[in-house]
Amino acid sequence: MVVAAKTLVLTGVDLFTDPKQVEAAKASFQIRREGHEYRSRVPADQPPPLDYRNSK
Amino acid sequence: MYSVLGGPQARALQPTFTVREQTDASWSVSGRRPQQQARGVRYPLDMRTLGLFLVSAAFLCADDKSALLQKMDSQSAHYGDLSRKIWEFAEVGYQENRSADLLKSELRSAGFTVADRVAAIPTAFTATWGSGRPVIGIMGEYDALPGLSQEDVPERKPRVEGGPGHGCGHNLLGAASAFAAVTLKQWMQEKKIAGTLRFYGTPAEEGGGGKLYMIRAGAFKDVDTVLSWHPSDSNGADLKSSLAILSAKFRFYGKPAHAAMAPDAGRSALDGLMIMANSVEFLREHVPDSTRIHYVVTNGGSAPNIVPDYSELFLYARHTSMQVLDGIWERILKCAQAGALASDTRLETKLIDSAYNTLPNDALSALVDKNLHIVGGVTYTAEEQAFADKLRKTLPDATRPMGSQEKIQSVGPCPWPLSALPPSYRESQRTPGNPPPALA
Numbered sequence: 001m002v003v004a005a006k007t008l009v010l011t012g013v014d015l016f017t018d019p020k021q022v023e024a025a026k027a028s029f030q031i032r033r034e035g036h037e038y039r040s041r042v043p044a045d046q047p048p049p050l051d052y053r054n055s056k
Numbered sequence: 057m058y059s060v061l062g063g064p065q066a067r068a069l070q071p072t073f074t075v076r077e078q079t080d081a082s083w084s085v086s087g088r089r090p091q092q093q094a095r096g097v098r099y100p101l102d103m104r105t106l107g108l109f110l111v112s113a114a115f116l117c118a119d120d121k122s123a124l125l126q127k128m129d130s131q132s133a134h135y136g137d138l139s140r141k142i143w144e145f146a147e148v149g150y151q152e153n154r155s156a157d158l159l160k161s162e163l164r165s166a167g168f169t170v171a172d173r174v175a176a177i178p179t180a181f182t183a184t185w186g187s188g189r190p191v192i193g194i195m196g197e198y199d200a201l202p203g204l205s206q207e208d209v210p211e212r213k214p215r216v217e218g219g220p221g222h223g224c225g226h227n228l229l230g231a232a233s234a235f236a237a238v239t240l241k242q243w244m245q246e247k248k249i250a251g252t253l254r255f256y257g258t259p260a261e262e263g264g265g266g267k268l269y270m271i272r273a274g275a276f277k278d279v280d281t282v283l284s285w286h287p288s289d290s291n292g293a294d295l296k297s298s299l300a301i302l303s304a305k306f307r308f309y310g311k312p313a314h315a316a317m318a319p320d321a322g323r324s325a326l327d328g329l330m331i332m333a334n335s336v337e338f339l340r341e342h343v344p345d346s347t348r349i350h351y352v353v354t355n356g357g358s359a360p361n362i363v364p365d366y367s368e369l370f371l372y373a374r375h376t377s378m379q380v381l382d383g384i385w386e387r388i389l390k391c392a393q394a395g396a397l398a399s400d401t402r403l404e405t406k407l408i409d410s411a412y413n414t415l416p417n418d419a420l421s422a423l424v425d426k427n428l429h430i431v432g433g434v435t436y437t438a439e440e441q442a443f444a445d446k447l448r449k450t451l452p453d454a455t456r457p458m459g460s461q462e463k464i465q466s467v468g469p470c471p472w473p474l475s476a477l478p479p480s481y482r483e484s485q486r487t488p489g490n491p492p493p494a495l496a
Contacts, residue, residue, distance in 0.1 A: 004228070025419045031418075
């Protein structure tokens with residue numbers, strides 16, 4: 001977990017100090033999602049299933 | 057599971073056994089580089105001074121990084137305690153009250169502003185520090201799995217018989233991400249770095265779709281980039297995708313009757329469920345090989361002599377493509393309708409989760425890979441090594457040699473070059489770094 005925390009910190013340092021990295025991330029994102037829209041299949045008015053771990 | 061749009065997953069060591077969800081993304085780093093990096097840049101002669109300045113800025117950054125790593129070594133025990141507490145709380149999805157409270161109070165006392173009950177979920181929150189752009193997010197999860205209660209010994213020994221437990225390392229996930237957020241915030245404050253840092257406390261990652269509802273509530277609307285990670289059995293950043301998932305609870309409502317005195321008066325909800333499940337078994341042969349369908353009966357009635365008036369089946373279906381999955385799902389719904397029709401019961405379907413296969417992010421994964429190599433792996437003590445070896449012997453393939461946690465997995469290019477990706481792999485994402493209009 002310390003390896004993960006440290007890696008997140010160093011990556012955060014890069015992202016906060018180098019705007020080009022943020023732009024590159026966004027560019028990568030746009031390239032891979034091209035032509036595809038995000039659409040959740042869960043109805044928009046359905047509340048979160050807070051009881052999904054309980055069975056009646 | 058889950059995973060992050062625009063966000064890489066740096067996977068790191070999980071010292072206990074790991075149950076890996078199919079939806080968890082693993083990432084490899086593609087050899088592909090964003091176009092702007094590939095372009096040559098022409099520097100005018102008078103730019104040499106600026107060049108020198110940039111070099112010294114890079115050194116400063118490297119100094120910052122090594123100072124941060126040293127500082128984190130001195131504070132890691134505290135976050136280990138945090139992780140241990142969450143591991144002992146072992147709270148399942150949407151019920152992670154103590155775990156979320158612990159992380160919230162940690163972040164609040166570090167100076168973050170906590171927004172509670174995001175998306176009207178009691179255990180979802182964000183903790184924000186700073187202002188302006190960029191807005192960088194870090195994901196933290198903390199839910200446990202039902203039935204996996206476990207002592208910290210290398211053989212199966214529940215703490216609470218039948219109780220929940222952390223089989224997937226989400227105790228580490230939340231604590232390490234909070235550790236990172238607090239460290240980054242202190243660095244930003246000290247160095248007067250502009251921007252907004254936000255910790256996302258995302259509940260019910262295990263099949264409850266916490267992030268889905270947080271997205272819907274706009275929690276990711278303004279974020280530029282989100283980082284996430286997941287415990288695993290090796291350290292690496294790669295570009296693999298995952299399986300898209302749809303899940304639902306199928307509830308059948310019948311009519312109760314005494315099963316011996318008046319069975320003809322009853323309509324069995326369990327019959328409906330079993331007809332549905334059998335139909336799904338037949339369906340299995342006629343869907344693409346890469347489909348996964350799994351389910352459990354979460355309610356099958358109360359006593360054999362009572363015709364069950366209620367039953368519930370919890371089912372997941374997965375495929376590499378959300379579009380293909382949509383078609384399979386239609387047919388699963390028909391199986392459910394068939395169950396209700398044949399048993400003369402009423403069917404109610406409640407969708408629980410809807411997540412696309414992970415969208416890899418080449419640039420962020422490359423960045424994480426670079427930093428993971430700076431951080432390096434983990435060297436076990438002899439005691440830890442012995443513990444891990446005992447754990448290994450409990451695995452189905454006990455002859456498998458021990459892996460190394462010291463080295464970082466060297467990552468090759470994305471297994472699918474962009475041009476060769478099936479549409480599904482280019483489809484979409486699970487959480488936004490920059491939500492599409494439909495979500496805004």
